[in-house]
Amino acid sequence: MEAKQFDAIVVGAGFAGLYMLHKLRERGLNVRVIEAADGVGGTWYWSRYPGARCDSDSIYYNFTFSEDLYKKWRWKERYAAQPEILEYLNFVADELELRPDIQFETYVKKATFNEDTKLWEIETDTDELFVAKYFISGVGCLSTTNIPPFEGVESFKGEKYHTGRWPHEKVDFTGKRVVVIGNGSSGVQAMPLIAKEAKELTLLMRTPHYVAEARNHPLTKEQQDEAISKYDEIRDSFFTTPGGIRMFTTGKSATEFTPQEQKETLEYVWKTGGLALGSVYPDVSVNKDTNAVVSQFVRDKIDEIVKNESTAKALHPNYYITTKRLIIGTNYYEMFNQDNVNLVSLKDNPIVRIVENGVELQNGTIECDVIVFATGYDSMTGSILRMDIRGREGQPLKEKWEDGKGVKTYLGLSVQNFPNFFMITGPQSPSVLTNMPSSIEQHVDWIDRCIEYLEENNIQTIEAQEESEKEWAKQCDDIANQTLFPYTNSWYTGANLDGTKRSGFVIFVGGLDNYRKICDQVADDNYNGFTLTRAEVLN
Structure with a gap:
């Protein structure tokens, strides 16, 4: 099949995917968002059950990157209901004219890093092949449903x-x-x-x-x-x-x-x-x-x-x-x-x-x-692992995170052996312990800044270093172990899934404010803890 070429492929058209598309498009990149639903909204497209609402005060449950966008919208209730949140995300998509770059009703079946071309090859259930330098997951922490395997x-x-x-x-x-x-x-x-x-x-x-x-x-x-x-x-x-x-x-x-x-x-x-x-x-x-x-x-x-x-x-x-x-x-x-x-x-x-x-x-x-x-979600990693993501030497991400090794990321943003793959609010970031739009804006801004650095410095690939992953996992565990969180089995650790072994704590509990400072310092230090490879070395 003939491949469709893009600078970046983003998966998901919820808060994360919409903002990521906007930022990278502003940077002049050719971006395609792939979305399984027939409309924008992400989790808020699917979760239409009676009483569905956000649990942050609605005045915080929106983007703040644009004062103009913020002031054009008025929330009707203290806690916005699902229809209003979906209406808001459609408003954002229209205001920023994002729809032309979103492909709806399409699932990512497989994404493979090609070591020869240094590009990601993304296969979909529509029998299409997309090729891009950057592969970005905006699928969220709570989007893959979990029904326990009840007999009958x-x-x-x-x-x-x-x-x-x-x-x-x-x-x-x-x-x-x-x-x-x-x-x-x-x-x-x-x-x-x-x-x-x-x-x-x-x-x-x-x-x-x-x-x-x-x-x-x-x-x-x-x-x-x-x-x-x-x-x-x-x-x-x-x-x-x-x-x-x-x-x-x-x-x-x-x-x-x-x-x-x-x-x-x-x-x-x-x-x-x-x-x-x-x-x-x-x-x-x-x-x-x-x-x-x-x-x-x-x-x-x-x-x-x-x-x-x-x-x-x-x-x-x-x-x-x-x-x-x-x-x-x-x-x-x-x-x-x-x-x-x-x-x-x-x-x-x-x-x-x-x-x-x-x-x-x-x-x-x-x-x-x-x-x-009402049995919840395969949280934190489920939506990412549902895509068959394969890094260097065809290593499946699922395999890297299994076999008793636990989830390993650097900053919850990047994974060693998976170059140019970024996760928005991925495991080992503050994510679900925060107001999600706040975490999403922070992550997208960091990824956008990183890509700007890569493009301006002719860098072909970036990926987490193995030692950085180990240190970050230890830091996440060490902070969590100073709290009461580890005393309880919960979906924060995947313990809501029957038969799932509890691994290390997959959320950074040190606060979004502290996390932001850590991420900004890494960027200020020219992406310390990452391996960067210049394009000319590969030619």
């Missing part, structure tokens, strides 16, 4: 859905018996709305989670105007805060306050809503005493809200708060007071198999008309 899934004769691949049309639950498997963020957001329609809703829960109230509300014109006027402050937060977003904090450990002061502060945070339970005390993720205060506060709230004592106790999380994703929802705990809502703990009564008319548990079968899999 195909035998179920009712309707079944995954929250991460929801139909475009409304699903009608009226009068139906619904089983929801999983209670992560998507399940927590969807269930209260499903329960309003369903005849009966049964949650099959493996692990109870900490859920804070969103306190979502429409934004008034005055609030919208205020957000627009704070452009400089919001952009500054992308650069100078650990999470890329300003959050309420006392600035002190919980241990510095009396029990009454702790209660008053946490009540304020609870009533205000949002993710501030994770920031109210800056040491909540490192100090067991502080963590115990915040964790117990939420458990006490559950006891206040949920009327049935045994149900309330079953909903008590028993891990350190923030070491799994802190979830925000609306009327989640209140939902369990409805007569049509049931809770089953899978630790007490595990799933045996899916059957024609429902879900067979160890202690009986729950009959249902609909199964909703």
